[in-house]
Amino acid sequence: xxxxxxxxxxxxxxxxxxxxxxxxxxxxxxxxxxxxxxxxxxxxxxxxxxxxxxxxxxxxxxxxxxxxxxxxxxxxxxxxxxxxxxxxxxxxxxxxxxxxxxxxxxxxxxxxxxxxxxxxxxxxxxxxxxxxxxxxxxxxxxxxxxxxxxxxxxxxxxxxxxxxxxxxxxxx
Amino acid sequence: xxxxxxxxxxxxxxxxxxxxxxxxxxxxxxxxxxxxxxxxxxxxxxxxxxxxxxxxxxxxxxxxxxxxxxxxxxxxxxxxxxxxxxxxxxxxxxxxxxxxxxxxxxxxxxxxxxxxxxxxxxxxxxxxxxxxxxxxxxxxxxxxxxxxxxxxxxxxxxxxxxxxxxxxxxxxxxxxxxxxxxxxxxxxxx
Numbered sequence: 001x002x003x004x005x006x007x008x009x010x011x012x013x014x015x016x017x018x019x020x021x022x023x024x025x026x027x028x029x030x031x032x033x034x035x036x037x038x039x040x041x042x043x044x045x046x047x048x049x050x051x052x053x054x055x056x057x058x059x060x061x062x063x064x065x066x067x068x069x070x071x072x073x074x075x076x077x078x079x080x081x082x083x084x085x086x087x088x089x090x091x092x093x094x095x096x097x098x099x100x101x102x103x104x105x106x107x108x109x110x111x112x113x114x115x116x117x118x119x120x121x122x123x124x125x126x127x128x129x130x131x132x133x134x135x136x137x138x139x140x141x142x143x144x145x146x147x148x149x150x151x152x153x154x155x156x157x158x159x160x161x162x163x164x165x166x167x168x169x170x171x172x
Numbered sequence: 173x174x175x176x177x178x179x180x181x182x183x184x185x186x187x188x189x190x191x192x193x194x195x196x197x198x199x200x201x202x203x204x205x206x207x208x209x210x211x212x213x214x215x216x217x218x219x220x221x222x223x224x225x226x227x228x229x230x231x232x233x234x235x236x237x238x239x240x241x242x243x244x245x246x247x248x249x250x251x252x253x254x255x256x257x258x259x260x261x262x263x264x265x266x267x268x269x270x271x272x273x274x275x276x277x278x279x280x281x282x283x284x285x286x287x288x289x290x291x292x293x294x295x296x297x298x299x300x301x302x303x304x305x306x307x308x309x310x311x312x313x314x315x316x317x318x319x320x321x322x323x324x325x326x327x328x329x330x331x332x333x334x335x336x337x338x339x340x341x342x343x344x345x346x347x348x349x350x351x352x353x354x355x356x357x358x359x360x361x362x
Contacts, residue, residue, distance in 0.1 A: 013218075013219075013220075014220075017218045017220075020218070021214075032214060035207075035210075035211065036211045036214050036215060039207065039208065039211035039227065040211070040215075040223050040226065040227065043223060043226070074207065075207075075211070077204055077207060078204055078207055078208050078211070078227075078230060080204070081200070081201055081204030081205070081207075081208075081230070081234055082230060082234075084194065084196055084200075084201065085192050085201070085233060085234060085237050086192065087192075087194045088191050088192060088193075088194060089191055089192070136194070136196065139200055
């Protein structure tokens with residue numbers, strides 16, 4: 001009960017922080033919200049989809065989607081960096097599951113997998129960032145694939161907010 | 173302090189970092205360390221101390237790691253330039269993020285601390301330009317600062333004024349480090 005209350009107040013505080021950043025900095029605020037939210041790797045922060053959805057109904061949804069995509073792709077790079085730093089240690093510990101995912105990356109082009117997971121969050125994307133760092137996936141390719149995937153995702157959410165399609169946002 | 177220890181016992185840091193050193197472009201890590209500091213600054217500003225502490229740790233870890241990788245696989249002037257520049261920007265984001273936060277109480281102290289940190293670094297650059305020698309001597313270097321802020325932000329979760337005292341210590345020791353470096357360069361040049 002105490003943990004649930006703490007998580008709710010934590011989520012509310014983050015929502016207030018997100019609103020503050022967006023009200024103060026506009027599109028740059030959206031970039032910051034997306035960037036900060038994804039930079040904490042697996043730890044939860046902003047309800048980004050909700051913020052993008054509502055901001056899409058107030059500001060220009062196209063620029064909202066672009067700013068959120070750019071911010072979250074940049075924030076994901078930190079997880080990628082931690083992956084590089086923890087490469088040796090993590091490779092030893094999770095050798096089998098890393099090798100399995102690596103095979104998936106080889107079978108289908110790595111960029112396509114990254115793009116798809118960035119667009120449709122089947123698994124938490126932070127894991128993919130860490131993984132790409134571990135296997136030494138080229139950072140430029142990683143960044144471009146994440147940027148395209150995340151931008152597409154947030155463009156859909158922002159336009160869903162613009163047209164009031166709340167049912168669509170629940171899927172993303 | 174920690175930098176001087178590292179100069180005296182260079183093997184300790186290398187040994188500790190050995191499990192993390194991989195062949196990669198250290199400049200990428202330099203930029204990623206900076207991005208972590210930017211995020212930490214904003215999180216400090218709004219009082220998310222635990223998350224900010226994690227990002228300060230990532231910043232410090234990647235910063236040390238990029239240096240170690242550069243040392244192992246070859247240093248470049250570009251790497252040196254990027255490392256020093258992004259380190260100073262990271263310092264600014266972290267210190268100003270903490271001290272401009274509404275909960276901090278004395279933004280002026282933070283601004284003075286940030287200026288004093290930059291001045292210490294400025295004297296390091298002056299020394300290199302005028303005497304062709306690098307000075308790492310300082311009562312408080314970057315490693316000390318990051319360690320202190322990291323510990324203080326975790327302490328601040330239970331004891332509010334911890335970050336205020338940490339920034340005050342950063343300010344006082346940076347001023348003393350400035351005087352120390354000024355004296356060393358002066359002695360070298362006269």
